[in-house]
Amino acid sequence: MSIEVNIHRSLRHLTRGKAKVEVNGNTVGHCLYGLVKQFPGIETKLFDKKGKLLNYIDIYVNAESSYPEELSKPVNDGDELSITLIIGGG
Numbered sequence: 001m002s003i004e005v006n007i008h009r010s011l012r013h014l015t016r017g018k019a020k021v022e023v024n025g026n027t028v029g030h031c032l033y034g035l036v037k038q039f040p041g042i043e044t045k046l047f048d049k050k051g052k053l054l055n056y057i058d059i060y061v062n063a064e065s066s067y068p069e070e071l072s073k074p075v076n077d078g079d080e081l082s083i084t085l086i087i088g089g090g
Contacts, residue, residue, distance in 0.1 A: 001077040003031045008083045014042040028059050029071030031081055046083070056086045 005021045015021055016039075023034035036043045046057055052071075053059070059066045059073075060082040066073040075081070 001026060001075070003075055003077075004080045005031060005035055006080065006082040008085055010085065011042060011045055011083065014045065015039050026074060027071065028061065028066050028069075028073045028075060028081065031075060032059070032071070058084045058086055060084060 001024055003023050003025060005023055007015050007019055007021060009019075012019060021035060021038065023031045023038070025031035025034050032046060036046070046054060048054055059070065061073060061075055062079055063082070
């Protein structure tokens with residue numbers, strides 16, 4: 001399945017400047033691991049050492065948060081994923 005991933009601006013230096021990347025997969029996790037396969041440097045910016053999404057990363061599927069399913073959330077051909085960073089402040 002072809003899934004388009006929108007890359008957050010702060011991560012584009014890891015995708016050779018690409019704002020959108022095509023991947024294949026049937027879950028959010030499969031798609032993100034496909035992204036890592038294409039651009040290995042992005043792995044540590046998305047996942048902790050145990051393979052879980054970092055706590056400040058949120059993935060949207062067709063403009064809806066993948067939480068709480070996150071990596072196990074199913075995706076369909078033509079879906080669009082967006083990588084977002086949750087920024088806090090005070």
